[in-house]
Amino acid sequence: MPATGKLARSTTALDVARVLKDRILAGHYTEDEFIRQELIAQELGVSRIPVREALALLEAEGLVIREKFRGAVVPRLSLEEIEEIYSLRGLLEPYLLKEAIERVTPEIIGQLDAIVARSRETADKTEWAGLNVDFHRTLYETADRPIALQMLDKLLVRADRYLKMQRFLSTQTQQESDAEHLRILECIKRGDKQGALDSLGQHIQWNAVDVRRTIGLER
Structure with missing residues (x-):
């Protein structure tokens, strides 16, 4: 376990969550x-209260699973989960874009x-992952399809752990993803609906x- 030293007395759950998140994404904790x-x-030199609150925040991001009487565990990376997430995104997002684009x-x-510009400039993996979600949500919110958007939100939360890990392990991921967002946006600006969908x-x-x-989960 890496040594980080004591945190300041003003430490909040967000500070503890940041430390633990960086460790998880860097692979310092093994699966399970x-x-x-x-x-x-x-x-970290803090009470257990901010630690408990931090683990609740990380559970909401899918980075840990809290088990009653046992504590928080780092879940296994799942190829099946990845495939299901992106299969469902492949169904939901084109539907939302079709409804939104006009x-x-x-x-x-x-x-x-502005989102794409900030995304291309940031070196912070957490900020980048948030901007990635912002791009998709901002684009689809005009679709006026709240149920589909709610379903997508849940998928994006599940995908967040993998997305941050992608960015942590490869800066090329950020560059390619931002370039693809830009291509989608350019098609929309030209009024090329089919190009945007493609x-x-x-x-x-x-x-x-x-x-x-x-993350090494290829078949």
Whole structure:
């Protein structure tokens, strides 16, 4: 376990979550390894309360699973989960884009441009993963399909762990993903609906392949 030293007295759950998240994404905890609250609290020099709250935050991101009476465990990376996530995204996202594309306003185009620009500049993997989600959600919100969007939100939460790990292990992932977002956006600006749908399909397919390759889960 890497030594990080004591955290400041003003430490919050977010600070502890940041430390633990970096460790998980860097592979410092093995799959099925339990993260003991008391050990983390002692190591970081904090009470168990922010540690417990941090683990709840990480569970919401899919980075740990909390088991009653046993603690939080780092879940196994699952090829089957990846394939199901991206298969469902391949169904939902083109549907949402078809419904949204006619309603995309110049204001939304400006928002998407800003997201892509920030995404290409940031070196922070957590910020980049958030901007990746922002691009997709901003694009689809105009579809006025709340049930489909809610379903997609759940998929994006499940995919977040793999997405951050992709970015942690490969800067090329960020460059390619941002370039593909830009291609989708350029098609929308030209009014090329089919081109946007084709580019989106290629993006989702590429992402599924890249996540398997990057984290070593290829068949």
